[in-house]
Amino acid sequence: MKPSVETHNLTVIYDKKPAIWNIDFTLPTGKIIGIMGPNGSGKSTLLKAIMGIIEPNIGYSKLFDQDLEDVRNKVSYVPQRQSVDWDFPASVWDVVAMGRYATKGLFKRLSKEDHRMIEESLNKVNMTPFTNRQISQLSGGQQQRVFLARALAQNADLYLMDEPFVGVDAATEQAIINLLKSMRDEGKTLLVVHHDLHTAQDYFEHMVLLNSRLVAEGPTSEVFTKDILTETYGGTLTTLSKVASVLQEKDFPMRHK
Amino acid sequence: MEFFTEILSFFTFSEPNVKVVFWGSLILCSISGLVGTFTLLRKRSLIGDVISHAVLPGIALAFIIGQQKNPLYLIIGATITGWISTYLVDYITKHSKIKNDTAIALILSVFFGVGVLLLTHIQHSGNASQSGLDQFIFGRASAMNMSDVWLFSIVGTIIVILIVIFFRGLSLLSFDENYSQSIGFPNELLKLVLSITTVTTVAMGVQAVGVVLMSALLITPAACAKFWTNKIIPMAILAVVISGASGVLGSAISYTYNGMPTGPWIVVVVSLFAFISAFIGSKNGLLKKHLQRNKNNTKILRENTIKLFFNPTTLGETRYNFEDIFAKSKMQRATLKKGLNLLKSDKLITVSNDIFTTTNLGIEEAKTIVRKHRLWELYISRFMHLQPDHVHDDAEGIEHVITPEIERELEKELDFPTKDPHDSDIPY
Amino acid sequence: MIDFWIILTASLVATTTAILGCFLIMRKMAMIGDAISHAVLPGIVIAYYISHSRASFPILIGAAASGMVVTYLIQFFHQKVKLQQDASIGISYTFLFAIGIILISLFSGNVDLDQDCVLYGEIAYVPLDNLSIGGLYAGPRQVWILGTTLIIISTSVIVAYRKLVLTTFDPAFASAMGISVVLWQYYLMAGVSLTTVVSFESVGAVLVIAFLSGPAATAFLLTKDFKKMLYLAVGFGISASILGYYTAVWLAGSIAGAIATIIGLQFAIAFIYIQFLKKARISETLENKALTEV
Structure with a gap:
């Protein structure tokens, strides 16, 4: 089976800090995979670097053994809910319809099939009654559901989700995790950034533990151990930070030919 | 006027x-x-x-x-x-x-x-x-x-x-x-x-x-x-x-x-x-940045050239003629010549009859840069769980960045190691 | 007839700027329009001086060139020498504007431009500069230029509507979909540059910002649907043009200044109305609460 995500030496330096450094892993398909780590450990940066939203200083990633450009329509990205301005004048339907734009050209109208996908996606996240609601009038949990519906409408094989459980109510959290499990059962791969250690073990079958560098990666039963967690949450590597800061301050090339 | x-x-x-x-x-x-x-x-x-x-x-x-x-x-x-x-x-x-x-x-x-x-x-x-x-x-x-x-x-x-x-x-x-x-x-x-x-x-x-x-x-x-x-x-x-x-x-x-x-x-x-x-x-000025970059490049060239003179067995003096050292290096001919000139003017090597010989100062410099390289390899393989075959490229870049202070910290954090991940000696 | 041409000119400027303004303010880029x-x-000014005329083509080239210079300067200060963004914008455009004013003073006599016109335009003179096609009267030249610009801008926006909305609302998602956020940013900036240049003669450098930001901001307060926001903004722009013109006639003052004043009033009324609605809604819920508690 092809690996879902593969990264090689992925390194991003940001603001004189090593956001992620030398990340090297290969992830399986058809699993719910958690990306765990303390605040500022580069979880979001990792997702963005994989999706090409930020250019890594070094390294590259492959999705399903191919370059991102060749499999883009099989991959869906769910940004952090707070990353957009919810005052934007749009309805729930408008936002979910964005999930169908990728396959459409400039002029092509949304087909019956597209409309069906949008409705189905809304139904899966229990947002059908809110279809025409303005997005500024939604609660945090509802906003997150809209983002998920947009991702569902993309009908991808791999989903990269940035903190989908932040600021949502307990009912929404349960609904989301059930949804993720049913997607997994359909063979989809879900890569989820998460920070709550209490629920992690129940939610994820596979984990990536991150603290700027990769601490561990593997099935939850193997990597969710006391030692590994201590190492993940036990503070940053000060020497690494110092090196990164000299690197940026003196404008050194990371690698030279 | x-x-x-x-x-x-x-x-x-x-x-x-x-x-x-x-x-x-x-x-x-x-x-x-x-x-x-x-x-x-x-x-x-x-x-x-x-x-x-x-x-x-x-x-x-x-x-x-x-x-x-x-x-x-x-x-x-x-x-x-x-x-x-x-x-x-x-x-x-x-x-x-x-x-x-x-x-x-x-x-x-x-x-x-x-x-x-x-x-x-x-x-x-x-x-x-x-x-x-x-x-x-x-x-x-x-x-x-x-x-x-x-x-x-x-x-x-x-x-x-x-x-x-x-x-x-x-x-x-x-x-x-x-x-x-x-x-x-x-x-x-x-x-x-x-x-x-x-x-x-x-x-x-x-x-x-x-x-x-x-x-x-x-x-x-x-x-x-x-x-x-x-x-x-x-x-x-x-x-x-x-x-x-x-x-x-x-x-x-x-x-x-x-x-x-x-x-x-x-x-x-x-x-x-x-x-x-x-x-x-003096803060973020273009000229300053340009000079800094030149300084970096000189430092990198100097360190990469002296590294070629490292003697892994005796840790002592080495002698090469130009063609030998050129064959060892991956540099352009002109770059290497520039690097050798740098070493010569810093008295890290001496030249006689087209033979380059390391001085005591040069021997120490070569050891230092190899030591930094291997310390960093060990550091990232240990703390970032990288395979030994994945650490060399990173260290090629970072060895020039490590200051004496960071070097001491690395030694302490790694408990004064003697072997790098490829099982080569770390020269002190 | 003069009234008609002036109002038409103002409305054409208002419509084009309102459309672009809606995207600009949602992207938090209103001040880039200013710059x-x-x-x-x-x-x-240089194009005026060299071509000795108000011919549109050389002026467009000249404006495009200085537009590129300012973009480069802002980038130089912000990225090459790490100055904060607001200061980078501030230094770059004030410098170029100062150069422009000095050139006008140096060339005065050779250039049919004066310092005041630069700031608030000469819309009142628009009907004096007419175009004739085959000897037939074809209306003011400005009306033709602005009309063409309106067609260009609205077509470009319709063609790229989805991409523009997507990159405005959620740039990270758009870029994950493979849509270049930077490309569409430049597309929009090109539209803003073209519009400011052609509106320059009629409304001037400062007041075009009122046209860009005002109607869009008022519409944004009043609607929750982006398409409606576009239509509303155009409506506010045109109505401000009409009301502004008659205000200017009444006060014997600058037309562009009066239109900007009306744009401000429109915003103030909408703002107060929204505050009032909010208060009413809050007291209503309080009352309901009180009732249920009783």
């Missing part, structure tokens, strides 16, 4: 009015340099833009009410509408979903529009002493008189005193607003002091520079200073000096050419200071 |  003699004649104060222009623009511009330092650090530069456009309706209203050009009325009028504009920007941003930049653009242009409507209304209604209002749009320093200068000195002194009294609070507010709040500084009062001084400065400054370009006088001098220092006191002093000098030079040029508005010349002069600072400034 | 509208001045 004639240009310079004309400018020089300005500084001889041969005409009585020249003195007024000199002192007037010096005072106005210096104060805006001082106040601008805080607005720049608070990242509120564009607020200066709002205020400077928004004083126009105040000036027009003061003129309508006073029926003549009375500097005190004009400053009061300008201060009032200028202050209302900043208040409105904050109010709109706070109480609606309108974002800050939209509020700034809207208030700036609408206030200016009202000002233009009022000014044109006054002009068309044929008021006798209307002339002289135009000067507020682009500034005309030559229109100032001695009583203006006295007024500027008094108001300016008050502004300087206010800033000196509140200096510590204002600095902290500018660097870290939240921290200032947390240690119990009266943030609201400080903000009020800053907004009053800013608005008053702008209200006076438009006499010399005009409403359209006044914001440059708040932004540019402080930005110049930022290329030279990060400390607030030297930064404020430098901004004042640059701003004052630009003010005097700019008004000298415009005074020499009759009919030239002052504002644009002051702005061009201060912008030139900004370009010069951006090129040669 | 561009000031910075194109030196290019326009």
